[in-house]
Amino acid sequence: MKIAIIGAGNMGLSFSKSFLKYELIKPENLQLITRNPAKIYKISEEFPKSKISIFSDVEKLDADLIIIAVKPQDFQHVAENFKFKLNEKQMILSIMAGIKIGKIQKLLNHPLVVRAMPNSPTLLGMGITGYTSAEGITFNELMNVERLLNSTGRSVYLENEDLLDGVTALSGSGPAYFYYIVDAMIKAGTQMGIDENLSKLFVKQTMLGAYHLINNSEKNLDDLIKDVASKGGTTEAALKTFEENNFKEILQKGILNAEKRAKELNG
Template structure:
């Protein structure tokens, strides 16, 4: 399989690394296309045997799959300034937030589009990606796409494309919510007199341990919370403060606003 990635940013490059790591593609069959000429040297250094191109110079793409990894706000410009014509049998995989399949088909004048929403842990092969496809994509083509997506972590096929905006808000943006909470916890530790590096260690190891408990326990989240929060204890004091300040509702509202923004990106 030959793959071209249009948009050699963090996500495009992390996909490339996963494909190469699991030998799903040979380096010479990978073409990375960037608009940023200043990044050429760095990309060439990281991917010495791949083909590196500048967007405005590309007049033809020799690839079975073209991955669109540009920012959603830039897609209109990119689509209007493409100098190559997509061949009938070429597949397009979009990993842009918010941009619907119908709009991609219309702007690229091409029907074979799969839309996916990965998240940043794909950098470590620990991401999760929701994806869906246009009509006319065969089962074998979807299996090939899934194999590629699974090299970056896990993937879930969704029949309903509208759910992808929810996936964008939940898991696509999700890592930042955890970072935000962790940052607040670390700063609370510092305020209590715990040295910053030590505070980071306590919080990160607590997060890791909590994740494994969730994964390995038969108990639901409410039961796990009760296991930690004894009546009249320290955890209960913290949780009561969260409830009094509607922390859960604020978090939910933020996620719903992220979904709304994903909808707006389609224009």
């Protein structure tokens, strides 16, 4: 399989590294396209001994799969200004937030489109990606795409494309929510007189341990909370403050606003 990636940002490069790491593609069969000269230099530094091709512009993409990894706000400009021609057998894989399959098909005048929403832990091969596809793509072609997506973590196929905006809000944007909470906890630690680096250690290990308990325990979240929050204790004092200030509702409202924004990006 030959793959071309349009857009050499973090996600485009993380996909490239995963494909090469797991030998899903030969370096000489990978093309990266970016119009940013600084990115071309950066890519050359990141892949110093690789045989991948790096282009600033292209008229014909000699690839079986073309991954569009540009910002959704830039897609229309890219579609109008890149002069590449697609043949009837080539597939498009979009990892842009919000841009629906129908719009991609219209702007590229091409029917074979898979739409996916990965998240930033793909950089470590620990991401999760929701994806769906247009009609006309065979089962085997879809399995080839899934194999590529799974090299960056896990993937889930969704029959209903509308759910991808929810996936964008939940897991696509989700890492930032955890970083936000972790940052607040670290700063609370420093306010209590704990050294910042030590506070980071306590919070990060707590987050890691809590993840493993969620993943390995048969208990539901309410029971796991009750295991920590004894009556009249310290945890109960914190949780009471969260409830009084509607922390859970605020977090849910933020996620729903992220979904709303994802829908707006389609124009």
